[in-house]
Amino acid sequence: PRYPLTAPTSEVETDPRELERFAEHFKQRRIKLGVTQADVGKALAHLKMPGVGSLSQSTICRFESLTLSHNNMVALKPILHSWLEKAEEAMKGKDATGELSGILPNTDKKRKRTSIAAPEKRLLEDFFRQQPRPSGERIAAIADKLDLKKNVVRNLDQTFHTSALHV
DNA sequence: ATGCATGAGAA
DNA sequence: TCTCATGCATA
Numbered sequence: 001p002r003y004p005l006t007a008p009t010s011e012v013e014t015d016p017r018e019l020e021r022f023a024e025h026f027k028q029r030r031i032k033l034g035v036t037q038a039d040v041g042k043a044l045a046h047l048k049m050p051g052v053g054s055l056s057q058s059t060i061c062r063f064e065s066l067t068l069s070h071n072n073m074v075a076l077k078p079i080l081h082s083w084l085e086k087a088e089e090a091m092k093g094k095d096a097t098g099e100l101s102g103i104l105p106n107t108d109k110k111r112k113r114t115s116i117a118a119p120e121k122r123l124l125e126d127f128f129r130q131q132p133r134p135s136g137e138r139i140a141a142i143a144d145k146l147d148l149k150k151n152v153v154r155n156l157d158q159t160f161h162t163s164a165l166h167v
Numbered sequence: 168a169t170g171c172a173t174g175a176g177a178a
Numbered sequence: 179t180c181t182c183a184t185g186c187a188t189a
Contacts, residue, residue, distance in 0.1 A: 057168095
């Protein structure tokens with residue numbers, strides 16, 4: 001745990017009703033933006049606010065549900081407000097780079113790891129045993145037969161030859 | 168969403 | 179030692 005994010009002394013803007021209003025607004029906007037509580041917490045580190053790092057999903061959740069101490073709410077409000085502003089702006093401009101980088105979560109789809117069933121795997125091993133480093137044509141043929149992408153087959157051949165199991 | 172634990176700073 | 183912000187783990 002890192003510290004201390006306490007309210008800037010005395011009565012800055014401590015109206016509970018205003019906090020409540022903001023928390024609700026924040027939550028609604030966040031959801032509209034399709035961002036999770038955890039995403040927000042992470043993104044806070046990308047704001048350039050001094051002394052502000054990332055926060056956990058727990059804390060964001062508690063902020064939205066007003067289950068933090070009053071002082072804590074007051075301290076966090078400007079931070080989350082700042083994030084929300086930038087997030088709206090980033091969304092509007094679809095700007096994933098520059099100052100707004102990291103404000104919104106990466107939507108880049110990660111390549112799914114290809115998994116090959118055991119029977120097919122044995123078949124491939126047979127192929128590679130017979131003919132290591134197959135030609136592009138042969139790879140294409142195998143890939144077609146097993147309904148896999150050529151690159152998958154090529155890489156599997158590589159894996160097979162480097163595997164200690166087969167030396 | 169929340170129970171429980173942790174560690175920092177105040178008293 | 180007490181208080182409080184915060185996170186982890188889990189329902």
